[in-house]
Amino acid sequence: MSRDVILKVENISKQYRLGLVGTGTISHDLNRWWHKVRGKEDPYLKIGERNDRSTKGTSDYVWALQDINFEVERGEVLGIIGKNGAGKSTLLKILSKVTSPTTGEIKTKGRIASLLEVGTGFHGEMTGRENIFLNGAILGMTKKEIASKIDEIIDFSGCERYIDTPVKRYSSGMTVRLAFAVAAFLEPEILVIDEVLAVGDAEFQKKAIGKMQDISRGEGRTVLFVSHNMAAVKSLCTRAIVLEKGKVGFSGEVENGINYYLDGTKSNFTLGQFKDRKGTGVVKIKRVMVFGSDTNCKPQTGKPFTICFELDNEHQISYQDISFDIRIDDNLGQRISWLSTSLKQKTNESDINRLTFVMDKLQLNDGFYYVTTHIAVKKEVSDWIQNAFSFEVEQGDYYNTGFMVPNIQSKALLNFTIEL
Template sequence: MKDIILKAENISKQYRLGQVGTGTLSHDLNRWWHQVRGKENPYLKIGDTNDRSTKGESDYVWALQDINFEVERGEVLGIIGKNGAGKSTLLKILSRVTAPTTGTIKFGGRVASLLEVGTGFNGEMTGRENIYLNGAILGMTKKEIASKIDEIIDFSGCERYIDTPVKRYSSGMTVRLAFAVAAFLEPEILIIDEVLAVGDAEFQKKAIGKMQDISRSGGRTVLFVSHNMAAVQSLCTRGIVLENGRIVFDGVIEEAINRYMLLDETDESYPKTFDKDSSVFGNSIVRLNSVDIISTLKENFFTIKEKLNIRIDFSTFKDIENFNLAINFKSFTDDVIIFSQITPVKFSEKGGYVSELVIPENFLNSKMYTIDLHFVCNNTSLLTINNVVNFEMVDFRDGINYYGVWAGYVRPNLKFDFDRKLNN
């Protein structure tokens, strides 16, 4: 039996654009008239999809539509998506900051949330006083809070300023203290928005380690929203991808991140070919014409057992001495997996060129990759293009997609020689 601690059923949230409130008096009267007759709110049938890039036709927009998911006790769930996808709206509903337009949420424990810098803190009160205030909001006694207060202060790193009003804290200090309060006062469900990005690298590392500890050893549940895919991957076991207010994927975190990375891909034949506007991907010295990933399959992925040919077509408009082309293969967390470059050309006449790089079979792991290109002259950059093309490697075994997870980004077939050692 699953131990479900949070269940969201048919959650939708509608907003009216441009004004505060539900709309005009006539709209409110219309809602009331339908309600007293036992009929559905008429404005639930109208409204545009949550797409921030389009103008839309209605004054109403659905920030979220038909959201359904369950979270097990002790699970760490990552909620990812582009800006405006509905992530923060969902967390505000889960934190009871705002109510859903339709749907219900069932909780199996106390909820603590970090949604914005300073949320839940009184700026006129000291850090110490705010710790007691937040603990009381979470339903803890003064004695329970006092038993944890030294750990909270030590973890936050704000001991010197703990008796200073919070309004004098920097945003980073405020987040440090707020996270320490939420983590150490032991809520069953901890909800964290992008606020950790405000903290420095040292604190982010501590915070992620603490969230891992409380989920694994404490059995507490964490809902985590971030655009830092490295943090999401290291912390979460499962991911939900939101797009235009709807869940488009719910599953293993690595597959969720791969799906998130593909949200901007509009070409369904997908990223085997690059062909961009030369005015953007070039200058008066060099221009990238195209990038092709050539393989034996005609699919939107490549298998780990096939050789890939990366074909780069470019033009130079001036004679260039000591010309060089470098290519980075990166992970979705921006880690460089492979760095390669063509042998520097002592003198290159202007004109069109094609460079080809071969990635051997059984080398890249079954993950998502992206490519950066660097055109260089005498160690000076002429043109850099990041994320030129994305591609995915897939592990096929006997014609079946294998969903097991292997560590690392490269998995070459290394030959191991060993001899049996005979005991005398």
């Protein structure tokens, strides 16, 4: 059976020059021109560094994307996931022809509608109704075709009262509602959606995901979906690719892709040099230890569980001024528990440098979990690290019946005691 490939990306790369000038100096432009007239390759394609936003680097050129290859079949919903700065939005802009690739080629069959930012393709001075006709015309539809869909678009968006008001007076949520309705109902063969849906409220997000499922499964249209919401990616997408510093790190099944991405967000438990953190740094986490029954055992369902934090408190801040909390998420980013404490008692020394959370019987199913940490000093954020570290829980005999607890995805209420 032949595959119906609707989108093919071949060796796509995108290079940017850092700084105030987009393409380089006059000498760089002349050098490019001289190589071009002689039939030579652009000399600046041979230089440049990988797109690592956390390092300073030595080159003025950076590869936002490098050698991207993939195919998408008709009716597929492809999830594109990765860290901030991995190249997701750049890729979607190239696919939507907002910008052109430095090298490579894109082959498509049919029209592409994009929802990349709030108000994409909208003119602020025009009304919502006028913008619907404008977007339809851009997609190559006739006025009659657009008019036949306009009632459905307005009804789905929930903006009927404001449809004849200039879009510049819409809230960001209303703009997204109308933009998504236009993109979904004007029947493009390929629908490209960035994280912009996160601007909408919970009711609209659910409605939008349902509509994307309908147009992919029922109408056979293709969706490219970028999101940091792993639950939405898992429920909606049929396949996933993971971008890492401008390159494809994984391509395959959605669940495997999510696990690959989340495994890549693990941090070393030595957090002293961890850069992606917020706060004053007066008190911060230096090291974390996570273990089960003893320091040599992995955490296991139904067994003792310990998280021990070693703090960097060189200013010897008093324990009464420190508050500490941790938030535990599952591998889809869903909040399992939020534990918060203020330190009330401390003996032997005036400063605090170690805090231990102890649980006699771990109430988590097997799988990976991710911990966000937050320290405040006198109610001012001192050290806040999103997904500071992760830990794995092994299946265990929680009820001492000789049977392992089945992995049922549900939220657990965790009861810890705290040792200082």
